[in-house]
Amino acid sequence: MQIEAIRSRKSPAPPLTGSAAGKGSRWSHWLPVFTLIAFLLAWEMLVRLGDYPPFILPAPGQVARKLLTVLADGTLARHSAITLIEVLGGLALGVTVATVLGYALAKSVTVERALSPYLVASQAIPIVAIAPLLVLWFGSGLTSKILISALIVFFPILINTIAGVRGVPPDLRDLMRSLHATPWQVFIKLEVPAALPVLLAGLKVGATLSVIGAVVGEFAGANAGLGVMINVADGQYDTARMFVGVLALVVMALSLYGAVALLERRLLAWRQAGSA
Template identity: 40%
Template sequence: MTDAALRIAIPEPRPRGAPLWLRRRPELVLTPLVFLVLVALWQAVAWSGVVSAFVLPAPSAIAASLVAGLRSGLFLQHGLVTLAEAAAGFAIAVAAGLVVGTLIAEIRLLERTVYPCLVAIQTMPKIALAPLLVVWFGFGPGSKIAVAAIISFFPMLVTTIAGLRDTDRGRLDVLLALGAAPLRCLVSAKLPGALPHVFSGLSIAAVFALTGAIVGEFVGASAGLGYLIVQANARLNIPQVFALLLVLGGIGVLAYGTIQALRRRLLFWAPKEERSSP
């Protein structure tokens, strides 16, 4: 039997070590491991009595409060209220950011007159505006939606402007050489080229909208997760406060993950780094 036949007949030994999926995605194991280590250390500190349970409750007490809130439906009921307020504010911010950002990017006069005013408004602490918005829109969901929209508007505005100005110049030159009107250039070249930047703004705005809804509920509300946090803090129910923070974190991760999934789905034509970047 020739050497070539021997190489075909005898399979090459597989390299020993970690599985291929683990070598490619080590974070799938390392991230849960780090989390478990931190929780174990936290639990040990709580059991040792070094830190008062009133200041830092044990993870087991937080988990019990989380399970109780989910089973009773209390967290779900108020979570839907907060989610609806954040979603409405997010939708308003996205629509306004896209429209205003496009106008500023296309009209130089607006950039010189309107954009500085928007930057000045952005520098104001939003928590200072929340009481004023409550006076204007009342204690209902309107004031929470307004806070969420204001906080998440600026990321959409900035990323839209940056995306429209980052258009491939060669593509624009081809369209202009063919006699395309400015509106055709905007629709055919600038807006598609701006989508990676826009999705980055969407990811940030989704998280900011949730923060805005919570800030509005802190100021004055009768429902929502922010309202529950204020009530739990007033009752000195610290484990429930931590449990509600975990619920908010889960909602934020879900919103961010949804935007990233849509980004990978819709930007299939873009380079890999633009499909996966935040």
């Protein structure tokens, strides 16, 4: 009896059946939807119970009606297009410069010693302090916003590039040398694949930061963009329109993050196949 009791205690729980696992998976997919519904209901109850005026806290229904209005008259599309151009331009510029410079820093101790103190010191300057200067120097057009967005993207990509290149296993480098691989072959066949996961992780961060950089630039001075739309709405006490602008920025950032995540799954499919 004692032996049977010990065996019963040590025996693992039976695995979930396929139907039970499937139900759990389906529920997990719906959790974000339920969370959003609960948030909107709580928001609506807060407005009604607190009796807040619309210029302080509009109800979700008022924000939805304002969203339909700015969609119908083209205001949201026009401002979103400008911000998206600034975001994509800043992301492309920041990633390009940071990747090239990060690779140089990772490969050369001399370059790292010469530039690292200044690169680190540059991060102590808030981007909101630099933004007005860049708008003053480069004007209120797209150029200044792209530069501001690139600056805020630059450092995370730089750090991830250095970490990715230096994280290549030394034994693999020795193997490439024993095979008499050229520097270009080492770069393409070893360094890029080995550093790619870290680089893509940095790109996820940079994709969302680029939206912040563009909006900071628009707040500093611009003629169009979602930041301008929010600023104008603030001056008019049109809080519902401000919520619409913030919602558009969230959707833009999530879309960019999702695009990078999809790119990551495509480029790193070989790792998933190898682990399987």
